[in-house]
Amino acid sequence: MNRDPYAIALNSALTEIKKAYPDITHSFIFTKNGTIITGDQETDEKTMNNVLESFENLKEKTKTIGNLKSFSITAKNGKLTLSNINDMHLLLATSKNADKNHIYAITHVIIPTILKTLETFAPTPLQVTPQKKLVVDTLSGFFAGDSVQIDVEILNDWTKNNDPRSRVKAAITGEQNMQESIDQVHIETFGGNSTLCKVKEINDQNLKGKNMIRIPEKLCRTLDINKGDLVKVKPAL
Amino acid sequence: MLVKNSETDDTENDVEKMLEKLQEIKDQEGIIGYILRGPKKASIDLKDPKKIIDYAVLSSAAFDASNNMTETLQMGEVNKIVVESEETKLLSMNINNHRLSIFMEKSVDHNKLYRNLK
Numbered sequence: 001m002n003r004d005p006y007a008i009a010l011n012s013a014l015t016e017i018k019k020a021y022p023d024i025t026h027s028f029i030f031t032k033n034g035t036i037i038t039g040d041q042e043t044d045e046k047t048m049n050n051v052l053e054s055f056e057n058l059k060e061k062t063k064t065i066g067n068l069k070s071f072s073i074t075a076k077n078g079k080l081t082l083s084n085i086n087d088m089h090l091l092l093a094t095s096k097n098a099d100k101n102h103i104y105a106i107t108h109v110i111i112p113t114i115l116k117t118l119e120t121f122a123p124t125p126l127q128v129t130p131q132k133k134l135v136v137d138t139l140s141g142f143f144a145g146d147s148v149q150i151d152v153e154i155l156n157d158w159t160k161n162n163d164p165r166s167r168v169k170a171a172i173t174g175e176q177n178m179q180e181s182i183d184q185v186h187i188e189t190f191g192g193n194s195t196l197c198k199v200k201e202i203n204d205q206n207l208k209g210k211n212m213i214r215i216p217e218k219l220c221r222t223l224d225i226n227k228g229d230l231v232k233v234k235p236a237l
Numbered sequence: 238m239l240v241k242n243s244e245t246d247d248t249e250n251d252v253e254k255m256l257e258k259l260q261e262i263k264d265q266e267g268i269i270g271y272i273l274r275g276p277k278k279a280s281i282d283l284k285d286p287k288k289i290i291d292y293a294v295l296s297s298a299a300f301d302a303s304n305n306m307t308e309t310l311q312m313g314e315v316n317k318i319v320v321e322s323e324e325t326k327l328l329s330m331n332i333n334n335h336r337l338s339i340f341m342e343k344s345v346d347h348n349k350l351y352r353n354l355k
Contacts, residue, residue: 026310050309058302058320064291065340066322073303076313080306093310 006118011038013114017106018042023098025078029090029111035130037088051091055082083107086115130158131234134213138220138227147198148185149214150233155182155201158235184236187213193223196236251333256280258354259337267342269325272296275335283340295320296338299329317351330354 010029018024018040028039028048034056039048055071062068071082080093081103090111094103132154139149159181188194197219202208213233215225225231252275259271263282270283272293281289303315318329321343328347329338332354339350 047309051306054302054305054309058298061295061298062320062322064288064295065320065325065327068320068322070319070321072317072319073307073312073315074317075303075307075315078310078312080310080312093312 007038009118010114011041013111014038014040017110021094021098021102021106023095023102024092024106025095026093027091029085029088031088031130033130055089055091079103081107085112088115131232132211133230134211134233136220136225136227136229136231137207137212137214139214139216144216144218146216146219147200148187148216148219149200149202150185151208151210151212152201153209155199155235158182182235186234186236187215187223188232189223189225190230190232191224193225195219195223252335255333255335255337255354259339262339262350262353265345267345269340269342271337271339273335273337292338292340295327296329296336299327299338300336303329319347 014027014029018027024040026040026043026047028043028051029037030048030052031037034052036045036048036052039045058071059068069084073080076096078093078095079098080091082089082091085107090107092103092106134150134154139145182199184196185199186194186196202212202214204214207214213231215223215231220226223231256273259273259280259282262268263271269285270281270292272283273280274296281293283289283292299318299320300315303318307313307315315331318327320327320329324343326341326343326345326347327338328341328350329336330351331337337354339347341347341350
């Protein structure tokens with residue numbers, strides 16, 4: 001989860017809202033590209049990731065009917081509501097008898113107001129580090145070096161500036177809205193090992209566009225991973 | 238267009254009644270069509286037959302995602318799912334051991350449809 005002041009403020013807001021509305025059982029906020037910003041203090045990260053993964057699968061299929069605007073589930077023991085707020089999604093799970101008006105007030109008034117206020121007053125804007133899950137391919141041989149290789153599209157995606165204020169500034173000044181190029185990435189394995197290493201774009205045409213990260217064999221051994229494993233990768237900005 | 242994927246002896250009254258209701262619903266303004274999937278057969282009636290596969294995939298994805306989410310959040314069995322895009326809406330529900338998905342324009346009152354079918 002994001003730990004910048006913006007995310008911490010949102011975390012406090014969600015926790016306080018949960019206290020004020022005991023019918024809320026879980027709440028968390030994530031970006032449209034699937035990065036969790038924060039959640040209430042009683043919802044663990046694993047739960048959020050599981051829900052998010054299911055939602056991302058559905059969102060992909062929803063393109064058939066256009067961009068997803070809202071989503072809700074009424075279940076035997078509760079209700080789950082997903083709302084679009086600015087560039088983010090808010091997920092609220094509530095008990096079965098939660099007051100509809102309260103839920104509407106939270107999703108349409110309280111949270112949007114908090115987000116707007118934070119964007120105005122937060123000392124640093126929301127810093128989203130879009131983590132990707134990539135498949136490991138090993139780099140071997142004399143020229144393997146010590147850098148990992150990633151698709152140029154992924155590197156370009158990471159360099160796009162996500163700060164709305166920067167986007168507005170770029171639109172006004174005509175300057176290109178880009179951050180500096182990515183030189184290093186943070187790799188985390190599902191076994192809990194992690195490292196920071198240099199990154200280059202994949203130079204083998206046959207391996208491009210395959211959601212892959214090429215890692216030198218030596219580094220694979222250090223991280224205790226093999227070809228075909230999944231790793232979590234994010235830019236070290 | 239009506240497609241029966243398999244012929245079975247499933248002639249339960251509840252399902253027949255539901256199909257009758259669906260025939261009425263599909264003629265209402267703003268209804269794009271429906272997919273009804275049971276253990277042995279499926280009925281699909283969509284205004285645009287070219288979209289059958291896409292809509293069937295979306296319907297299935299809505300049930301799968303909802304089941305995963307409610308299981309993770311310990312919310313129990315799924316009763317109703319509503320997915321909304323800018324112009325289109327999907328109402329899905331479990332009913333009489335069948336999975337029903339109704340596609341409609343956003344202006345349609347899905348709660349009214351749900352009450353009618355439950």
